[in-house]
Amino acid sequence: MTPDLPFAELGKFISAKRALDYVQPDMKLGIGTGSTAAWLVRLLADAQNHGLKFNACATSNQTTTLAKSLGIEIHPLDDLGQLDLAIDGADEFDPALNLIKGGGAALLQEKIVETAADQLVVITDASKEVDALGAFPLPVEIIQFGWKTTQRLVERMLVDADVTGRAVARRGGENPVITDEGHFLLDLQLDRINDPAGLSRSLLDIAGVVETGLFLDMTTAIVVGDGSGSVKVKKAGDADWKTDAFDIDAHAELLARIAP
Numbered sequence: 701m702t703p704d705l706p707f708a709e710l711g712k713f714i715s716a717k718r719a720l721d722y723v724q725p726d727m728k729l730g731i732g733t734g735s736t737a738a739w740l741v742r743l744l745a746d747a748q749n750h751g752l753k754f755n756a757c758a759t760s761n762q763t764t765t766l767a768k769s770l771g772i773e774i775h776p777l778d779d780l781g782q783l784d785l786a787i788d789g790a791d792e793f794d795p796a797l798n799l800i801k802g803g804g805a806a807l808l809q810e811k812i813v814e815t816a817a818d819q820l821v822v823i824t825d826a827s828k829e830v831d832a833l834g835a836f837p838l839p840v841e842i843i844q845f846g847w848k849t850t851q852r853l854v855e856r857m858l859v860d861a862d863v864t865g866r867a868v869a870r871r872g873g874e875n876p877v878i879t880d881e882g883h884f885l886l887d888l889q890l891d892r893i894n895d896p897a898g899l900s901r902s903l904l905d906i907a908g909v910v911e912t913g914l915f916l917d918m919t920t921a922i923v924v925g926d927g928s929g930s931v932k933v934k935k936a937g938d939a940d941w942k943t944d945a946f947d948i949d950a951h952a953e954l955l956a957r958i959a960p
Contacts, residue, residue: 707928715739728756730813731744731758734803759814783817786817786819788801799822832894835891837890839888841879847908854868854906868886925946930944
């Protein structure tokens with residue numbers, strides 16, 4: 701019997717379960733942040749209970765808390781050094797597997813961890829696929845000191861940027877979101893980003909900007925799960941997707957064990 705979960709949650713589970721195939725014994729793993737990554741954490745905890753050994757670091761306090769609650773030891777990144785694999789979600793991805801990330805306010809730690817990994821596998825759903833990045837607001841992490849000046853400089857830079865929207869707002873408004881590193885976030889509503897690499901360079905040239913949610917030329921593979929039971933995988937450099945059927949009913953017992 702198909703588990704009684706929302707369609708979207710089944711898709712996230714399927715994506716995370718397929719990505720678990722990339723995890724080999726004794727790997728050093730970077731574990732991402734967000735609702736899809738949370739399914740991965742639960743799957744890793746279950747696999748650990750069944751004998752899988754690995755060492756892990758996390759991209760946020762949120763992921764660290766969940767992992768520890770399920771019995772996964774989380775190590776500092778510096779203790780692990782170079783990682784074998786990082787698995788994380790995304791807010792958008794384009795045909796070249798470039799990403800916008802940071803909807804969960806963990807983009808800085810995510811980028812640090814994922815640039816330290818030999819492979820980055822992204823787990824997501826079909827709604828995140830776009831022809832060009834930009835429909836999802838681009839997060840930009842900035843320091844608190846002089847943040848209004850930094851926002852003004854970002855807005856000035858966008859006047860000549862190759863984008864179709866230029867609205868900038870501090871996330872949370874009068875009750876600002878504070879990242880794990882104590883920074884603010886700007887959300888840039890750009891609609892379409894025609895030159896992601898150029899935009900990334902321009903943003904990072906602004907004093908006060910710590911990091912952007914543009915994750916470019918980093919993805920090894922993207923795994924897209926669907927609540928109907930299909931899963932597709934695209935590797936960097938491949939023109940086509942590889943699609944497989946996923947038997948949800950066969951994993952009903954597993955879902956019953958790990959579902960929140």
